[in-house]
Amino acid sequence: MRDAGSRDSDAPLAVFWHHGTPGLGLPPRPLLALADELGLRLIGHDRPGYGLSDRLGGRHIGHVAADVADIADALGITRYAVMGYSGGGPHALACAAADPRVVAVIVGSGLAPRDADGLDWYDGMIASGRHVLTAAERGEQERRSAEEDGYDPEFNERDLAALDGEWGWLGDIAGAFTPDDLDGAIDDDLAYVRDWDVDLDAIAAPTLLIHGTADGIVPLGHGRWVAERIGAEIWEREGDGHVAPVQALPDALRWLRDQVPD
Template sequence: MSAAASRTIALPHCRVSYAEYGAQDGMPVLYCHGVPGTHLEGEAFDEAGIAAGVRVIAVDRPGMAQSSLPAGERVADWVTTVAALADRLELTRFGVIGVSGGGPYALAIAAGLPDRVSGVALVSAPAPVEVQAEAADLDPVARRRRRGLNVLRRVPFLVHPMAVEMSMVIRRHKGVAGLVAQMAAVDRDRVEGDAELTAKLEANLRGSFEQGSRGFATDIRLVFTRDWGFQLAQVSAPVQIWHGDADGNVPADDARRLAAALPHSSTHIVAGAGHLLFVDRAADILSSLGTGGV
């Protein structure tokens, strides 16, 4: 993976930072990072993008890296900013990738801009609360995370102190290692065996708290405690759903439930893969997106 300098654009209603990877004159694909996360995640698609002739544009959401707050009240409100950015970059038609907590935003873009989005790839993405499995039906790691999110839905004012605590953990020495220790064994092994990947994850997580904890808190609130502001049935573009069956952060069952609710989808469950699926399967994800037809 290679580094790319971020850029910042001042739109009428906000400031947005982003970075580009892959083929600079290639077919455009917008990348929606995880929660927490920044444009740095887009580096995972750099080499694959060059090989496939795809221009990957990784955009920071409100409060992440240099993108400004405040955000909207729903996930769907992000579409207005994306449309304005696409206009400034002269993107008439593009694909969208959403990884983990970026998945709902990718779907919102497709639902809100049906004439501009050619296809969507979801990787390790959560389903909306109304179509998720009950916590009792999950494995112990996923069950613990799901129950924690259920508490936040019932008591949403806890999101802010939780985000502040997360910010403090990230900024401490080895704070990122502490977060990785809570992931599934396959992800822990993947990170511990790759010093470069560990450094990239640390930079990404620290960048997500550059402005403090409000951006992370906003993402958690919008993705996990509120209605997203659109229906999955509104997504008319084809959706490729990628998920590892060993994912301890977002259960693979979410992928199946997303597939059942989306009008046009294909599901790719990868045996033995965890939440960092996008790091090792970037080329396959881009290929499934049908980027040649963007």
């Protein structure tokens, strides 16, 4: 577990952060001061195969719900919110679907299920994304081989501007990623293209999605599909790519606090 945000463990509300792919579980540094102000305790964890967590081969998206529920139990948390960015989005949704203690959900630039009815899942996705994920559909060995081909995220100007500012924190996290964490990233990709084992219809908590209209890593259609399926609010950010929507997370935390009064 990686604990941050409010230094007071008795803060009114815990928020579990779900990192992207690749990533590590440290909650976002740009949100820490605001979390203190709002009385939020930000908690993150390394998914299996990353950082301090052992690998869990063959895991599904739904597996994360039990991990987070166990952490909540260990900390005596009786209600909590979840927030996920990019590949962390599906994992946040999984927690909301499985644990009635989840009282609010934020997803930024998140994926829809591979079998999403009526969604052309790869439509609008950059070449590198198509390459690694179609390789994942062919199995673990093919996905590992695709790693040798490199990855171009094709960030647009808005993404690069965000990374040049305080959200350069994401670059710091990427820099902390080591070859030992590769299993986590590969298992994430394998999980995205298989059955999630998540009942989206079970999500009852207020949910906010944030998505850039120019996202080529996870195209906007993914966010729109999830929003329609579960009746979530969606903030579409004109011209934003995959990274720039994180700049809306401070407003999203304020939205979350409004949804969950003390």
